[in-house]
Amino acid sequence: xxxxxxxxxxxxxxxxxxxxxxxxxxxxxxxxxxxxxxxxxxxxxxxxxxxxxxxxxxxxxxxxxxxxxxxxxxxxxxxxxxxxxxxxxxxxxxxxxxxxxxxxxxxxxxxxxxxxxxxxxxxxxxxxxxxxxxxxxxxxxxxxxxxxxxxxxxxxxxxxxxxxxxxxxxxxxxxxxxxxxxxxxxxxxxxxxxxxxxxxxxxxxxxxxxxxxxxxxxxxxxxxxxxxxxxxxxxxxxxxxxxxxxxxxxxxxxxxxxxxxxxxxxxxxxxxxxxxxxxxxxxxxxxxxxxxxxxxxxxxxxxxxxxxxxxxxxxxxxxxxxxxxxxxxxxxxxxxxxxxxxxxxxxxxxxxxxxxxxxxxxxxxxxxxxxxxxxxxxxxxxxxxxxxxxxxxxxxxxxxxxxxxxxxxxxxxxxxxxxxxxxxxxxxxxxxxxxxxxxxxxxxxxxxxxxxxxxxxxxxxxxxxxxxxxxxxxxxxxxxxxxxxxxxxx
Numbered sequence: 001x002x003x004x005x006x007x008x009x010x011x012x013x014x015x016x017x018x019x020x021x022x023x024x025x026x027x028x029x030x031x032x033x034x035x036x037x038x039x040x041x042x043x044x045x046x047x048x049x050x051x052x053x054x055x056x057x058x059x060x061x062x063x064x065x066x067x068x069x070x071x072x073x074x075x076x077x078x079x080x081x082x083x084x085x086x087x088x089x090x091x092x093x094x095x096x097x098x099x100x101x102x103x104x105x106x107x108x109x110x111x112x113x114x115x116x117x118x119x120x121x122x123x124x125x126x127x128x129x130x131x132x133x134x135x136x137x138x139x140x141x142x143x144x145x146x147x148x149x150x151x152x153x154x155x156x157x158x159x160x161x162x163x164x165x166x167x168x169x170x171x172x173x174x175x176x177x178x179x180x181x182x183x184x185x186x187x188x189x190x191x192x193x194x195x196x197x198x199x200x201x202x203x204x205x206x207x208x209x210x211x212x213x214x215x216x217x218x219x220x221x222x223x224x225x226x227x228x229x230x231x232x233x234x235x236x237x238x239x240x241x242x243x244x245x246x247x248x249x250x251x252x253x254x255x256x257x258x259x260x261x262x263x264x265x266x267x268x269x270x271x272x273x274x275x276x277x278x279x280x281x282x283x284x285x286x287x288x289x290x291x292x293x294x295x296x297x298x299x300x301x302x303x304x305x306x307x308x309x310x311x312x313x314x315x316x317x318x319x320x321x322x323x324x325x326x327x328x329x330x331x332x333x334x335x336x337x338x339x340x341x342x343x344x345x346x347x348x349x350x351x352x353x354x355x356x357x358x359x360x361x362x363x364x365x366x367x368x369x370x371x372x373x374x375x376x377x378x379x380x381x382x383x384x385x386x387x388x389x390x391x392x393x394x395x396x397x398x399x400x401x402x403x404x405x406x407x408x409x410x411x412x413x414x415x416x417x418x419x420x421x422x423x424x425x426x427x428x429x430x431x432x433x434x435x436x437x438x439x440x441x442x443x444x445x446x447x448x449x450x451x452x453x454x455x456x457x458x459x460x461x462x463x464x465x466x467x468x469x470x471x472x473x474x475x476x477x478x479x480x481x482x483x484x485x486x487x488x489x490x
Contacts, residue, residue: 021196021197021200021201024196024197024200025193025197029193031189032186032189032193035185035189036182036186036189039181043181043182047157047173047175048157051084051157051159051171051172051173052159054077054084055171057073058073058169058171061073067163070163070169071088074086074088074098074169075097075098078098078099078123084171085098085120085122085156085170086099086170087099087100087103087108087168087170087172088169088170089167089168089170091168093108096167098123099122099123100121100122100123101122102121103118103119103120103170104120107170108160108168108170110160112159113157113158113159113160114157114159114160117155117156118155118158119154119155119156120156121154122154154175154176155174155175155179156172156173156174156175157172157173157175158170158171158172159171214243218243218247221233221234233247233254234250235247264324279313282309285302285306285309286306288302289302316453319453319456320453322457323457326379326460326464335374335375335376336374337373337374337487338372338375338376338377339371339372340371340373340380340415340417341371343377343380343381343384344384344406344408345364347384347388350385351388351389354392355392355404358392358393360403360404361403362388362392362404363403363404363406364406365405365409371486372486372487373415373465373484373486373487374465375484376465379465380465382457382461383457383458383461384406384419384458384482387458387480388406389454390454390455390480391404391421391423391478392421394421394423394424394478395477396423397423400422402422402423403421404419404420404421405420405421406418407420413486414483414484414485416481417483418479418480419479420474420480421474421478423476423477425474425476425477426471426473426478432478435455435471436455436456437456455469458480458482462483465484466484467482467483467484467485468483469481469482469483470483
């Protein structure tokens with residue numbers, strides 16, 4: 001993907017790279033000036049200390065032997081390799097001895113340290129330059145004369161002193177070495193600045209462009225998703241960085257949205273198919289009642305049947321709404337401590353007459369100890385009621401005495417509530433997985449009453465309580481197990 005420079009600078013990565021590069025440049029420039037000035041001050045201080053030591057030595061020589069000894073010491077020291085600058089002049093500024101041939105005008109007029117570096121030429125440098133660069137025109141002034149008139153040569157600092165006889169003594173030191181050292185530091189720091197700039201560009205090119213490519217891939221996937229392809233997912237490279245964590249979280253969110261949309265689609269389809277029959281039955285009953293002459297009792301019976309059918313439809317709609325709300329993770333029901341043993345006792349006591357009327361033996365195991373969970377007692381009771389009601393209805397076709405058994409036990413940190421029957425069961429694993437879906441009824445004849453929402457509602461309730469619902473073969477029959485995380489009472 002090719003981007004122009006203005007478009008690139010609109011990206012966060014490019015802006016951060018430019019900001020860091022600018023920050024590095026400012027820091028490097030400040031460092032250059034600081035280190036240069038610091039090194040200059042350090043070398044200047046060392047130079048002044050050296051000059052002060054030289055002056056003290058010359059002062060002792062002057063005290064011992066006067067001007068003759070001072071002149072001899074100056075001549076001796078000025079001839080040594082790498083010597084400092086030495087100069088003795090008369091009161092009029094005429095150079096008498098030393099290793100300085102010419103000075104910048106005005107240097108020896110003021111006593112004390114020179115305020116600024118001055119230019120000078122050492123004794124003998126003019127002759128050497130004339131040998132290297134002979135003057136072709138005899139009327140052209142010699143280089144030494146030009147230098148004497150103030151042309152820049154070497155730079156130095158010096159201490160100017162007036163002797164008691166009004167003669168002038170200058171002791172100085174060349175600044176060539178400090179200036180070379182300062183130039184070396186400046187070049188090194190400028191090189192470091194250049195390397196930081198190149199490094200910043202390389203980091204942007206390799207790291208920033210990689211980040212931009214990943215952002216572009218995320219944007220492309222987002223556009224496909226916004227276009228309606230909810231099966232699309234954001235790319236995950238496996239690097240485990242922030243982009244991967246963001247993509248994984250968004251992919252989980254998209255999977256959740258896809259699940260909710262699929263559930264909504266299933267609800268719509270199921271309502272269109274499974275609620276069409278009772279509505280059609282209501283209409284046909286009303287039409288049959290109005291088609292002939294009937295007495296009051298016939299009309300009353302028809303209205304009572306219509307009300308019963310309407311109540312069943314309302315219950316179905318309430319169950320659908322409850323399932324959708326629980327699957328979405330929202331419920332206005334409050335949760336508290338629930339004793340599952342008490343809930344089992346209440347449901348078994350409620351369904352004993354129903355089971356007795358259907359010729360089914362309803363049993364529950366005697367339980368001891370605490371079976372407390374965090375949840376809503378009404379929702380758990382409704383889920384258990386739905387499962388027990390299904391077990392009673394579908395155990396009547398048992399070849400032996402129909403029996404429904406409710407057991408409660410603790411397994412590790414979980415509490416398992418199981419409802420088992422000895423009916424025909426559900427031998428197929430696929431059917432056991434499908435039966436918890438909305439409006440799914442495996443009974444082809446539909447002779448048993450029901451809407452196919454009982455196990456769906458039970459699964460939604462168990463999932464809402466952070467548990468799981470399992471359908472296991474009973475050999476014979478079916479065992480429906482609800483597993484809840486146990487509550488630790490302290």
